[in-house]
Amino acid sequence: MKYQAPRGTQDLLPEDAPRWRYVEQMFRQTCADFGYEEVRTPVFESTDLFVRAVGEHTDIVSKEMYSVSAHGSEADERRERLTLRPEGTAPALRAYLQHNLGAKSPLTRLFYVAPNFRHERPQSGRLRQHHQTGIEALGSEDPALDAEVITLGLTYLRRVGITGARLEVNSVGCPECRPVYRERLRAALESRIGTMCENCRRRYDTNPLRILDCKAEDWSVLEAVVPDLADCLCEPCAQHFAHVQAVLQVLDVPYERNPRLVRGLDYYVRTSFEIVHPQLGAQSTVLGGGRYDGLMEELGGPPTPGIGFGCGIERVLLACEALEVAFPLEAVRPVFVVTLGEAARLPGLRLLNDLRQAGIAAQADYLGRSMKAQMRAANRVGARTVLLLGENELAAGAIAVKDMETGAQESCPLSDVVGRMRGRKDEG
């Protein structure tokens, strides 16, 4: 085969698309119910935007970005470097700042549905082009807003039909208290460096917080040694986290505090959360997010707190598959025009077009096949009604109307048939 979809990408065929539409529709509906409005941003942005927002030393920026450069004219080469969007928050905030949405309203609620690109090794639940639904709530640091964002995510997943998901929350502190914790963690682990995996030894120097997230370490032993981040939070962060949990409890949202939940993007502060599903394999996070109160300033805007999440559509669908979720898929039941003989061909096309112009789903066979084959085709596309046009019907100025469920057939004047089909459509 000469051409195939690039590694880590996939085609969505007609048989797949309805499930995607359904899941996206559930997300849009949930967002609408919570007062979130859609934003659509370009699929690529200035490379610098992502470097700034996500962090120069994160995996995403250091080795996973698809950067593109227009080649050709000198003018193009002078332009800034561009990168295919690796995550959704930075573009949303960029648009918020560029269009000064904060001036229109002190609290802005946005949602998006968009493809993301990361140059990683593909595996189950991880693609080079994947799709995320996500939201961003900008302009308030009210802990209740954290709870709202989390609740929206849970509501969406529940509506899609996902059961058995687990909500984990944590607080990763702020630029005030996190360095304090970082040093306490280093001190606690110092004597254990020798027993840690190669990656963690490196992390000990570069980013010790990520050691908490390592699956290779023996946590049954380390648990007792490692200080709890919650014990090191500064007073405002501790209060914030306590309030978030209090609101979750009032809302009857079941959650687990995961003291080792730290996320990989630099901009996260305070509330950090994930929704994981046990049946997803290695990539079990279906939804992840957190607060990013300093990010807007980092991008050159006014101080504007914010919180949001991203949720992988592919992972949602994997979970649905594992759970054997039954989707209520829309079924188009077209009218099918069957013609018999040359003389009926053009009048049949005319009828087909009249039906379509009247807003009635209508199909016909274009392969010049036998009546039996046309009937088979009608059955295959789920036709509810077949309109049969042959010599007898032409002579009588009529058409045979066959109900494919009952098999009953009757004659109808050709001039009445569109109106009659429209009547059936309105019935339901």
Added chain:
RNA sequence: GCGGGUGUAGCUCAGUGGUAGAGCGCCAGGUUGUGGCCCUGGAGGCCGGGGGUUCAAUUCCCCUCAUUCGCCCCA
């Protein structure tokens, strides 16, 4: 970047050192102008690519490519 699995018909997969099969799908017939179910027939495959061993390789060996699962990281 590193490990393991798998590459045979459109799809899901059997199979053998002597150049290939099933189920489903597709097409057609069983009805001079009638679908589904059933029966019958048919089309469709350089057995991923290259090299080696052999009288002979889809089968054994090596390489390569693709794919998949995992590590890292993330949705």
